[in-house]
Amino acid sequence: MSKLAVFDFDSTLMDGETIDFLAEPLGLEKSVAEITERAMAGELDFFKSLVARVSLIEGLEEERVNAICSELPMMPGAFEVVAGLKERGYTVVCFSGGFRNATKPACEKLGIDADFSNFLHSERGILTGQVGGEMMHSDAKGEMIIRLQNLLGVNRKDTLVVGDGANDLSMFAHADTRVAFCAKPVLKKAATHCVEEKDLTQILQIVDAL
Secondary structure, eight states: OOEEEEEETBTTTBSSOHHHHHHGGGTOHHHHHHHHHHHHTTSSOHHHHHHHHHHHTTTOBHHHHHHHHHTOOBOTTHHHHHHHHHHTTEEEEEEEEEEHHHHHHHHHHHTOSEEEEEEEEEETTEEEEEEEETTOSTTHHHHHHHHHHHHHTOOGGGEEEEEOSGGGHHHHTTOSEEEEESOOHHHHTTOSEEEOSSOTTHHHHHHHTO
């Protein structure tokens, strides 16, 4: 029987928020972090908050973006949980409202089967402050998980989802095992399990107890 595990990226597989790391060289991490915090708590529309945050990092060199993204810290237990889930027959996928510059190298390192995220637009190697992609709206993860379930022939009973913020709610609606990882209260309410410490290996215990 096919099984599917879908992880959020920022503050779930990766220890932090990619956009905050990118804002740091511009001295804007505080402004960006405040918007991120409100969006993840469900206080701001995700699409509007994403567009607003990306506009703040206009002018950053793409080379610098890729260098920062290649060194993002993985969450404790990230490597172990991916390997452990694959041993247990799961296809492991990452959905991110963040950026491919970050998810692609991280998911390659972690051995994740596929990543879906957004693209930072650049011209002549410089960020334009614009963003596009399939993960820009609050319901995007929910729509994508349905597509993957249909493609892989996986039902909601055999689907595990892991996330931390409000934009993970839409994918939580399509899985029977829903893990809120060091999460905002809005997501905990929709979860079947909550992990309160930064240790992704606890998810293997949850899966083994199912």
